[in-house]
Amino acid sequence: MxxxxxxxxxxxxxxxxxxxxxxxxxxxxxxxxxxxxxxxxxxxxxxxxxxxxxxxxxxxxxxxxxxxxxxxxxxxxxxxxxxxxxxxxxxxxxxxxxCTHPGDKHSPVFLICRACDTVAEAAAEVVLDAIDSAAEAHGFAVERVNMEVLGLCPACKEAGA
Amino acid sequence: MxxxxxxxxxxxxxxxxxxxxxxxxxxxxxxxxxxxxxxxxxxxxxxxxxxxxxxxxxxxxxxxxxxxxxxxxxxxxxxxxxxxxxxxxxxxxxxxxxCTHPGDKHSPVFLICRACDTVAEAAAEVVLDAIDSAAEAHGFAVERVNMEVLGLCPACKEAGA
DNA sequence: TACTGTTACGTGATAATATAACAATACCCA
DNA sequence: TGGGTATTGTTATATTATCACGTAACAGTA
Structure with missing residues (x-):
C-alpha cells in the first residue's frame, strides 16, 4: 500500500x-x-x-x-x-x-482508495432523497446515513494499482 | 436493546x-x-x-x-x-x-435499526448514478459501494425507542 | 458559599474483532 | 500418477472497542 x-x-x-x-x-x-x-x-x-x-x-x-x-x-x-x-x-x-465540510448540512459520501487508504469526502445531496424514499417504503425512520465507496483514487489508478 | x-x-x-x-x-x-x-x-x-x-x-x-x-x-x-x-x-x-436479493445486480442500502440491530436490505438503484457522478468529479474509480442507514425500524419506532 | 445533580475525565482491566503464518489436506488437470 | 494450486486446520498474535469505577470539573440553586 x-x-x-x-x-x-x-x-x-x-x-x-x-x-x-x-x-x-x-x-x-x-x-x-x-x-x-x-x-x-x-x-x-x-x-x-x-x-x-x-x-x-x-x-x-x-x-x-x-x-x-x-x-x-x-x-x-x-x-x-x-x-x-x-x-x-x-x-x-x-x-x-x-469533517471537511463542517456546517453544511450534508450526507457525505466517502471515496476510499483501496491502494493508499486516502479518503475524500464528496457531496451527494441527491442521494439523500433516494435513500429517504427507499427507507420510507420500509417504514424506516432515517437518522444517520453513511455511504462509503471503495475504489481507486486518481493517483493509484495512474500508478496502475 | x-x-x-x-x-x-x-x-x-x-x-x-x-x-x-x-x-x-x-x-x-x-x-x-x-x-x-x-x-x-x-x-x-x-x-x-x-x-x-x-x-x-x-x-x-x-x-x-x-x-x-x-x-x-x-x-x-x-x-x-x-x-x-x-x-x-x-x-x-x-x-x-x-444477501436477500442474490443475482440482482444491486447496490444495497442497509437499513439498520439502532434499537434492535435488525438489518433490512433495500434496493436503491437510483443512488448509484448519483454516486458515480460524484466519484467521477473526483477522478475516482468506483469498485464497491456500501451504504448504511441508521435509524429506527417500524417496530421500535412504534415501541417508542 | 455550600449543596446537589450532571457531565466529563483518568485509569485498569478485559472483551470483541480480525489477521499472519505455516502445516496438512483435498482438488484439478496434464 | 504426479505436481501445482486452492482450501482448510491450527497456533499465535494483532487490532479495535467497551466496561466499570472513582475522581474531577461544571451548572444551577439557595
Whole structure:
C-alpha cells in the first residue's frame, strides 16, 4: 500500500484546519457544547493530519500531549466529534477523519482508495432523497446515513494499482 | 436493546433460504466457484438466521457442525461469500448477513435499526448514478459501494425507542 | 458559599474483532 | 500418477472497542 496523500488533489490546506477549528468553537458556543481541551485537541489532530486516523493513533498523540493514555480517552473524544458532525467515522477503515465540510448540512459520501487508504469526502445531496424514499417504503425512520465507496483514487489508478 | 426480528415485516421465509441456497449452487457451477462444505454451510447459517451475525457467532455454529473452531475458518468462508455477493458485510455492526436479493445486480442500502440491530436490505438503484457522478468529479474509480442507514425500524419506532 | 445533580475525565482491566503464518489436506488437470 | 494450486486446520498474535469505577470539573440553586 502506498502512503496516503492528504487528498486526491491539492488545495489550500494552510488555513483550512484553522478555519475548521474556529467553526467548531463557534458551533460549541452557539449550541452550548463543551469543546473541552481533549476534544478540541482531538479535532485539531484530525484536521492537521487531514487523513483518516485510527483511534489508537489519535490516542498516542493525545497521550504525548499530556492527556490520558487509555483507549476510552480517544474513543470518547472521537465519539463527541462524530456526534456533532465535526468528524466522521470511516467504518471500512475503522478510522476517523475530520469533517471537511463542517456546517453544511450534508450526507457525505466517502471515496476510499483501496491502494493508499486516502479518503475524500464528496457531496451527494441527491442521494439523500433516494435513500429517504427507499427507507420510507420500509417504514424506516432515517437518522444517520453513511455511504462509503471503495475504489481507486486518481493517483493509484495512474500508478496502475 | 430489543431482540432483532427476522425482518421489518413478515414474509414467506419458509422457502427463501432454500431458494437462495439453490441459487448459490447454480451460480457456483455456472461460474466455476467452489462452494465447499464450510462455505455452503456458512451461507446456510446466515440464511436460516436471516439476520446479521458476528463472525464469532458463525464460527460457533460451524465448530458445532464439526468444522474448524478458529477465527480464520469463519472469516475465510464469509469473505468468499461477500466477494461473490452471496452475503454482505455490515460495517456498522461488524457483522455479516446473507444477501436477500442474490443475482440482482444491486447496490444495497442497509437499513439498520439502532434499537434492535435488525438489518433490512433495500434496493436503491437510483443512488448509484448519483454516486458515480460524484466519484467521477473526483477522478475516482468506483469498485464497491456500501451504504448504511441508521435509524429506527417500524417496530421500535412504534415501541417508542 | 455550600449543596446537589450532571457531565466529563483518568485509569485498569478485559472483551470483541480480525489477521499472519505455516502445516496438512483435498482438488484439478496434464 | 504426479505436481501445482486452492482450501482448510491450527497456533499465535494483532487490532479495535467497551466496561466499570472513582475522581474531577461544571451548572444551577439557595
Amino acid at each position: 502506498r502512503e496516503p496523500s492528504p487528498a486526491f488533489h491539492d488545495h489550500d490546506h494552510a488555513n483550512c484546519a484553522e478555519d475548521a477549528l474556529a467553526f467548531a468553537d463557534e458551533l460549541a458556543s452557539r449550541k452550548g457544547l463543551r469543546l473541552t481541551p481533549v476534544r478540541r485537541r482531538t479535532l485539531e489532530i484530525l484536521l492537521t493530519e487531514h487523513r483518516a486516523m485510527g483511534a489508537y493513533e489519535v490516542l498516542d498523540r493525545l497521550a504525548a500531549d499530556g492527556f490520558g493514555n487509555q483507549p476510552p480517552v480517544a474513543y470518547r473524544a472521537l465519539e463527541f466529534l462524530v456526534e456533532h458532525d465535526l468528524a466522521h467515522r470511516i467504518q471500512r477503515l475503522n478510522a476517523f477523519a475530520a | 430489543r431482540e432483532p426480528s427476522p425482518a421489518f415485516h413478515d414474509h414467506d421465509h419458509a422457502n427463501c433460504a432454500e431458494d437462495a441456497l439453490a441459487f448459490a449452487d447454480e451460480l457456483a457451477s455456472r461460474k466455476g466457484l467452489r462452494l465447499t462444505p464450510v462455505r455452503r454451510r456458512t451461507l446456510e447459517i446466515l440464511l436460516t438466521e436471516h439476520r446479521a451475525m458476528g463472525a464469532y457467532e458463525v464460527l460457533d455454529r460451524l465448530a458445532a457442525d464439526g468444522f474448524g473452531n478458529q477465527p480464520p475458518v469463519a472469516y475465510r468462508a464469509l469473505e468468499f461469500l461477500v466477494e461473490h455477493d452471496l452475503a454482505h458485510r455490515i460495517q456498522r455492526l461488524n457483522a455479516f448477513a446473507a
